[in-house]
Amino acid sequence: MSAxxxxxxxxxxxxxxxxxxxxxxGRVPLLVWVFLLVPLVVELFWVFWPAGNSFSLALTRWDxxxxxxxxGLQNFLDxxxxxxxxxxxxxxxVWAVGFGGLSVVVGLSLAVALNKxxxxxxxxxxxxxxxxxxxxxxxxxxxxxxxxxxxxxxxALEVVGLGSLQRQWLxxxxxxxxxxxxxxxxxxxxxxxxxxxxxxxxxDATLEEAAAVDGAGAWQRFWRIVMPxxxxxxMVVFAVTVIxxxxxxxxxxxxxxxxxxxxxxxxxxYMFQQAFTTGNLGYASAIAVVIFALAIGFxxxxxxxxxxxxx
Amino acid sequence: MFTNLTTTPVTRRQLLLGGATLGAAGLLSACxxxxxxxxxxxxxxxxxxxxxxxxxxxxDPKAALEALVAGYTGAKVTLNSVATEQxxxxxxxxxxxxxxxxxxxxxxGSVARAYAAEGxxxxxxxxxKGDGACAGYSDALRNLSTDADGKQIxxxxxxxxxxxxxxxxxxxxxxxxxxxxxxxxxxxxxxLSGQGVAPLANGIGSTPWMAxxxxxxxxxxxxxxxxxxxxxxxxxxxxxxxxxxxxxEYRRLIPYFDRNMASYSAQEAATPVxxxxxxxxxxxxxxxxxxxxxxxxxxxxxxxxVINDSVPTxxxxxxDGFFAAARxxxxxxxxxxxxxxxxxxxxxxxxxxxxxxxxxxxxxxxxSSFSPLVQKGIQLLNETQEITQFFNRDSxxxxxxxADTALTRFLAQPDDLRSILEEWQRAAxxxxxx
Numbered sequence: 001m002s003a004x005x006x007x008x009x010x011x012x013x014x015x016x017x018x019x020x021x022x023x024x025x026g027r028v029p030l031l032v033w034v035f036l037l038v039p040l041v042v043e044l045f046w047v048f049w050p051a052g053n054s055f056s057l058a059l060t061r062w063d064x065x066x067x068x069x070x071x072g073l074q075n076f077l078d079x080x081x082x083x084x085x086x087x088x089x090x091x092x093x094v095w096a097v098g099f100g101g102l103s104v105v106v107g108l109s110l111a112v113a114l115n116k117x118x119x120x121x122x123x124x125x126x127x128x129x130x131x132x133x134x135x136x137x138x139x140x141x142x143x144x145x146x147x148x149x150x151x152x153x154x155x156a157l158e159v160v161g162l163g164s165l166q167r168q169w170l171x172x173x174x175x176x177x178x179x180x181x182x183x184x185x186x187x188x189x190x191x192x193x194x195x196x197x198x199x200x201x202x203x204d205a206t207l208e209e210a211a212a213v214d215g216a217g218a219w220q221r222f223w224r225i226v227m228p229x230x231x232x233x234x235m236v237v238f239a240v241t242v243i244x245x246x247x248x249x250x251x252x253x254x255x256x257x258x259x260x261x262x263x264x265x266x267x268x269x270y271m272f273q274q275a276f277t278t279g280n281l282g283y284a285s286a287i288a289v290v291i292f293a294l295a296i297g298f299x300x301x302x303x304x305x306x307x308x309x310x311x
Numbered sequence: 312m313f314t315n316l317t318t319t320p321v322t323r324r325q326l327l328l329g330g331a332t333l334g335a336a337g338l339l340s341a342c343x344x345x346x347x348x349x350x351x352x353x354x355x356x357x358x359x360x361x362x363x364x365x366x367x368x369x370x371d372p373k374a375a376l377e378a379l380v381a382g383y384t385g386a387k388v389t390l391n392s393v394a395t396e397q398x399x400x401x402x403x404x405x406x407x408x409x410x411x412x413x414x415x416x417x418x419x420g421s422v423a424r425a426y427a428a429e430g431x432x433x434x435x436x437x438x439x440k441g442d443g444a445c446a447g448y449s450d451a452l453r454n455l456s457t458d459a460d461g462k463q464i465x466x467x468x469x470x471x472x473x474x475x476x477x478x479x480x481x482x483x484x485x486x487x488x489x490x491x492x493x494x495x496x497x498x499x500x501x502x503l504s505g506q507g508v509a510p511l512a513n514g515i516g517s518t519p520w521m522a523x524x525x526x527x528x529x530x531x532x533x534x535x536x537x538x539x540x541x542x543x544x545x546x547x548x549x550x551x552x553x554x555x556x557x558x559x560e561y562r563r564l565i566p567y568f569d570r571n572m573a574s575y576s577a578q579e580a581a582t583p584v585x586x587x588x589x590x591x592x593x594x595x596x597x598x599x600x601x602x603x604x605x606x607x608x609x610x611x612x613x614x615x616x617v618i619n620d621s622v623p624t625x626x627x628x629x630x631d632g633f634f635a636a637a638r639x640x641x642x643x644x645x646x647x648x649x650x651x652x653x654x655x656x657x658x659x660x661x662x663x664x665x666x667x668x669x670x671x672x673x674x675x676x677x678x679s680s681f682s683p684l685v686q687k688g689i690q691l692l693n694e695t696q697e698i699t700q701f702f703n704r705d706s707x708x709x710x711x712x713x714a715d716t717a718l719t720r721f722l723a724q725p726d727d728l729r730s731i732l733e734e735w736q737r738a739a740x741x742x743x744x745x
Contacts (some may be wrong), residue, residue: 261718
C-alpha cells in the first residue's frame with residue numbers, strides 16, 4: 001500500500017516546479033537510500049514474491065514438491081462446487097459480524113460503565129483486560145477445558161437449574177462456532193474496552209454537563225454528545241476488529257480444527273488444512289486468492305467511504 | 312507467509328517482522344540440518360552418522376525409543392521427534408528432499424507401498440534374506456512389508472490388535488458376561504443401558520479416525536476382509552448396498568455409544584471406562600496405557616462377534632516399524648541401524664519400556680514373561696484367518712480424511728445416510744484421481 005501511495009504522490013502535486021525537488025532529492029544522503037532499499041528488497045523477496053506466487057499457484061495443481069501442473073481456472077470451478085468452501089464462506093460472514101458486533105457492543109458498554117470513578121474500578125479494568133495478554137492459542141486450549149462434557153460450563157448450567165441447556169459445546173455443529181466465538185470475544189472485549197476508555201477520557205466533560213443542564217437525558221447525551229466525539233476511536237476500533245476477524249485462525253484451529261465434520265471451518269482454517277494437511281497447494285492458493293479478493297474489496301470500499309466523508 | 316498478506320491488510324512493520332521471522336526460521340532449519348550434512352560427508356569410511364526421524368509421541372514409547380537409540384554403538388544417531396500429525400503431513404517432503412532423514416518410523420501396508428511405488432523407499436530386502444534381522448519373520452509380515460515389485464521396503468518392529476476391551480471387575484459388578492454372538496452383544500448392550508451404564512466408549516472429537524474402528528470391523532464381519540481391502544483400494548463404491556448394510560448395522564449401535572464421544576479424544580474416552588461409567592471400548596491394544604496402572608491387570612477383551620458366518624474371520628492388527636529413504640546418502644548405516652532396532656533384544660527392551668501391550672514382530676523374542684492379556688492377543692491373531700491393518704493403513708491418509716468427515720457426520724445425523732455416502736464417494740473419487 002505505502003509503495004502505491006508513494007508512486008501517486010508526484011501526480012497529486014503537479015503544480016510544483018521540478019527544479020527545487022530535484023535539488024532536495026540530491027540532498028538526501030546515500031545512507032538513507034540504503035536504509036530504504038534494504039527493507040524494500042526484503043519485503044519484495046519475502047512478501048510480494050511469495051504473494052505473487054500464490055496467484056500463479058492458484059492456477060495449478062501442486063503437491064509442494066513435484067512440478068506444478070497447470071489446470072487453468074479448474075481450482076476456482078472446484079471451489080464453487082465445494083460444499084465445505086461454502087460452509088467456510090458463510091462461517092466467515094457469521095464470524096465477522098458476530099465477533100465485531102459482540103466485542104464492540106460489550107467493550108463499549110464496559111468502557112462506559114467503568115469510566116466513572118468508584119471502588120475497585122481499576123481492579124475491574126485490569127481483570128477485564130487480562131485475557132488479552134494470553135495468546136489466542138492458549139485461550140482456545142483454556143476454553144476447551146471449560147466446554148468439556150463435565151466441564152465448568154455444563155456444571156454451572158446444572159447448578160443454576162438450566163441442565164436442559166447442557167450441550168457438547170464443541171462437538172455439536174449447531175453451537176460449536178458460537179462457542180468458539182464466545183471464547184474469542186472474551187479475549188477481545190478487554191482490548192476494545194481499553195480503546196474506548198481512552199476515547200472517553202479525552203471527551204470534553206463540560207459539553208455533557210451543558211447538555212444535562214439543557215435537559216438532555218442520559219441516552220440522548222450518550223448518542224448526541226459522547227458518540228460524535230468518539231469518531232476517531234470508532235475508526236480505530238472498526239479497523240482493528242475487521243483485521244482481527246479476517247485473520248482469525250489460531251483460536252478455531254486450537255478449539256475445533258474446523259470440526260465437527262467441517263462445520264466450523266473458516267476460509268483460513270480450510271486453506272491451511274488444504275495446504276499443509278492434505279498437500280493441495282494449488283487448491284489452497286485458490287482459497288488464498290479468494291480471501292485476498294475479499295480483503296481487498298473490503299479495504300477499497302472502506303477507503304472510498306472514508307475519502308467521501310472526509311471531503 | 313503469503314497467508315499473512317492475503318488474509319489481512321497488514322502494516323509495513325508487520326510485513327517486515329514476518330520476513331524477519333521467516334529468515335530466522337530458515338537459519339534455524341539450517342542449524343538443524345548441518346550436523347547431518349557433516350556426518351554424511353564423513354560417512355564414506357564407516358557407518359558415519361544416521362538420522363532417525365520419529366513420529367512417536369506417547370511418553371513411554373518415546374522414551375523407550377530414545378533409550379534404544381542411546382544403546383546403539385554402530386554410528387552416531389541423530390533422533391528427531393516430530394508431532395505425529397505434522398510428521399504425516401511432511402512425510403512426502405522428508406522422503407523427496409535431496410538430503411532426507413535416513414530412517415523413519417511409520418506404518419506397514421498400503422500406506423508404505425504407496426511411497427514405495429513412487430520410488431521413495433530404500434530396498435531393505437538384504438535384511439529379509441540369509442541371516443538378516445527379519446529373515447525369520449512370519450510370511451504375513453513379509454507380505455505386508457513387500458512392495459508391488461516383490462522387494463521388501465519395510466521393517467516391522469511391533470504390532471498390536473484391536474478388540475473390545477472391558478474391565479473384568481466392572482462386568483462382575485454389573486453381572487454380565489462377554490458375548491459370543493452378535494445377538495448376545497446387542498442383548499448385553501441393552502442390559503447395560505438398562506442399568507444406566509453406557510455400553511460403548513469412543514473418542515471421535517480430536518481423533519475422528521476412531522470412528523473408522525467400528526466401520527472397519529462391521530465391514531470385516533459383514534462383507535469380509537477381501538471386500539474391505541477392495542473397497543479401500545477404490546474398487547467398490549461407498550454407495551454400494553454392501554456399504555449401506557454396514558452403515559445400517561452401525562446405526563443400530565449409535566444409541567449405545569457414550570453420548571460424550573464427540574467431545575473426547577481416543578485417550579479421554581478411556582477415562583469413563585476406568586470409572587465404570589462406560590462398559591466397553593473397541594480400540595487398539597495401545598489403549599491399555601490409557602488406564603491407571605493398577606487397573607491394567609483388570610482389563611480383558613473379546614473380539615467383535617461374528618455377524619455373517621460365511622465370511623472368514625478377520626482382525627485388525629496394525630504393524631508399526633521403520634522404512635528408509637531411497638535417497639539416503641548412507642544406505643549401509645541405515646540398514647545397520649534398522650537391523651539393530653528390530654533385533655530380538657531391542658524389541659523386548661522397547662516393548663517393556665514402552666509399557667504398552669504391543670507384540671514383538673520377531674519370533675525370537677521370549678514372550679512368556681508378557682502379561683496374560685498380551686498372550687491372549689497373540690493367540691487371537693494366530694487363530695484368525697485374515698489380518699487387516701486399519702482404515703488409513705489399508706488405504707491412505709488422504710482417504711482417511713474422507714472417512715473422518717463421513718463417519719463423524721453419520722454418527723451425528725444417521726438419517727442423512729444416503730447423502731453422506733454419496734458425498735463420501737465423491738470425496739474418495741477426488742482422492743483416487745489425484
